Amino acid sequence: MEDVVDRLCNPRANIFEEMDRARQSSPESFQSGRAITAILSQLGRRRQMGVALQVWRWMESAQGITRNVFHYNALINVCEKIKDWKMALDLMRQMDEERVPKNEITYSSAISACEKGGNWRTALDLLKTMKEKGIMPTAIAYNAAISACEKGLNPSKALEIFDEMKREGVRPTVVTFSALISACEKGQQWKLALQVLEEMKATFGPNVIAYSAAISALSKGQQWEKAWELFCEIEQSGEKLSVVTYNATMTALEKGLQWERALDLFDEMKYKNMQVTVVSYGSAISACEKGYQWRQCLEYLDEMTERKISKNVIIFGAAMSCMEKSHRADIAFQLMERMKLERVRPNVHIYNSVISACARCKLWKKGFELFKEMDEAGVKRDVVTYNAVLDAVCSQVDLAEDIFHEGVERGFYAKVSRLGSQWLELDLHFLSLGGGETALRWWFEKCLVPYLGDSKELASVRSIDIVTGYGKTRARGARRGDDSMRKRVRAMLSFMNVTELEQPNLGRIHIDKQALLKEVERNGGKIVFDVQGYEQYKLQEGLDELYTEAPQFVRPRGGAMHDRNKRDVQQHSGPRPGNGGHEGYYDNRNSQQQRSERFEPPPQNRFEPPQRHGGGENDHYRNSDRQSYSEPNYTSQNYDDGRNYDEWQGRGSNPRFEPPARQMHSGQQNNQDYNRKRPYQDFRDDNRQGMYNNEGGAGNYNDGGPTNNYESGNNNYGERREYDGNKRFR
DSSP, X not given: OHHHHHHHTSTTOOHHHHHHHHHHHOHHHHHHTHHHHHHHHHHHHXXXXXXXXXXXXXXXXXXXXXXXXXXXXXXXXXXXXXXXXXXXXXXHHHXXXXXXXXXXXXXXXXHHHHHHTTOHHHHHHHHHHHHHTTOOOOHHHHHHHHHHHHHTTOHHHHHHHHHHHHHXXXXXXXXXXXXXXXXHHHTTXXXXXXXXXXXXXXXXXXXXXXXXXXXXXXHHTTOHHHHHHHHHHXXXXXXXXXXXXXXXXXXXHHHTTOHHHHHHHHHHHHHTTOOOOHHHHHHHHHHHHHTTOXXXXXXXXXHHHHTTOOOOHHHHHHHHHHHHHTTOXXXXXHHHHHHHHTTOOOOHHHHHHHHHHHHHTTOHHHHHHHHHHHHHHTOOOOHHHHHHHHHHHTTSHHHHHHHHHHHHHTTTTTTSEEEOSSEEEEEOTTOOHHHHHHHHHHIIIIITHHHHHOHHHHHTOOEEEEEOOOTTTTHHHHHHTSOHHXXXXXXXXXXXXXXXXOOSOTTXXXXXXXXXXXXXXXXTSSOOOOHHHHHHHHHHHTOSOOOOOOOOOOOOTTOOOOOHHHHHHHHHHSOOTTOOSOTTTOOOTTOSSOHHHHHSOOTTSOOOGGGTTOOSTTOSSOGGGSOOSSSOOXXXXXXXXXXXXXXXXXXXXXXXXXXXXXXXXXXXXXOOOOOOSSGGGOOOHHHHTTSBOTTOOTTOBOSSSXXXXXXXXXXXXXXXXXXXXXXXXX
């Protein structure tokens, strides 16, 4: 019947004439109904619902053909394929009207249609009705009901159905266990997922689908070590690993800050010629974010273009987050332009990341421009947006207060200030550093005015507290032994001449009320804040979060196999965040800056905003060539990531050179020997000689330099590759 279905699917075909012609050629099969059942089944596989409905109407007009349960089942199966559960229920009601008896296939197909349509409650109602009608549910029906509970994020109900299935004597299949583990994953129940997996292994042995679902559950539970154990276990069992298994494991590793292990798995996928997907690249780019590997992130974006894998807003969001964490606002601006060229509409998360990047790079004007641009772009701001822009503009006191007041009016900061008759509290738990700084000024200047003006009312207050947050809400600060928010608040209080009382809670600052009463009385009923002194103190002490430029590694595009045993030995000999496996391919022995220092910078490497890129004779970038961040010009030429989208100017015939990593701390030198296994990626100092002409200008090359991929231009990005018409950087 495939030739008949081919003719029916022709857009110019007359369905009624084609069905009449087919009936004349095979009258017996049409009379018995088998031919129509086969045609509807074929249309279901091709998801041709419109053609199937026309065949259904032809059956009504054709003489001598009566619709039976097989015809209905075939059409309900088409509804399942296109996720139209409402039409499936209409067909079941029509069966009642025409007195066509239903069977287990009818209910199983309808339950599957509800499952695929996301209506888990109706799926469970059909399962219940099925038993009430005396029709014994099959494993297929139970599997569909469990999958429906998975879609509805209801793992407890899925477990109830699983228990009922065993009580009724229906033997669970591998599909049953896989669906149940997926339900546990969706419900954030990783421990339960492992229990179900163990039960499945006792009956059926290892199964790659079930293992993949369990690894996904562990990923959401932040259990990367257990996920890695399952990956190794299913690999050793001899089962063929799927792309889904690799993707789930990569996600678990990158969420556990094991970014190098995640990228190693991605290398393996490419080395084995597996069909990498957009999900694979999303996990890899997210891993780059965890390791501040902005160069590798850009390589992956180029690979996606070459492989013709469409990028979506999630991919660009992960890349933007990588640039934000790496303090590369200049690249983030270029990625915004790239999104326009690839017709990907930025969402609120994209804007939040770029504004945060502006805050990290001290580009408050550009951050504020992007904040205003969101209204024009039709992107609704959220609390993260306000936190990000307050980080950027907190040095501009009046502007920061206006934005904070707007956030208060919109309800984002409604619970920041808590004022009672006997206690006063400022909660900075979920505010950014700039937001907390602005909120503290606002609290003393606006909220505490009635208390500061009336010493009697202030005297009745028992406690005055400022909650800065600690632990999970300020995890990075907790690892360093103190938090940047706490540092800023304590510094601001000192410049208000406000005294705090010692207490054990590191996430809370307790104000000395008696000292505050005396200070308010001395200042005539108010608190005086030395703004100029505080700004000078911030500049001298560097109260921003510490950041050290991470060594950049670019991996072979064709992938590679890595020595996992070596990684495991390193992991157990002395855990270092993110340690996982460049040693076999990337020689970092000459690096003066160890990886552990990237995550836990020593106190002497204090961030110094005035000397952002380092300085002195050893600075790789001359002051005359450096882009100033104090008076930024945000044209595409000045804030170019090096990938010029407009006009390629000042280029030689061989425009390839890659400068060394930027110097983020004064006095530090990163003269690393990056062994890339490719000649044009050698960063050593001796290979930089002779690459420029005597003026040292970008784009002017001699004929003797090695071929490199990057060009030094204004110290903005370090890469300048043309964006051609094929959406590819070259």
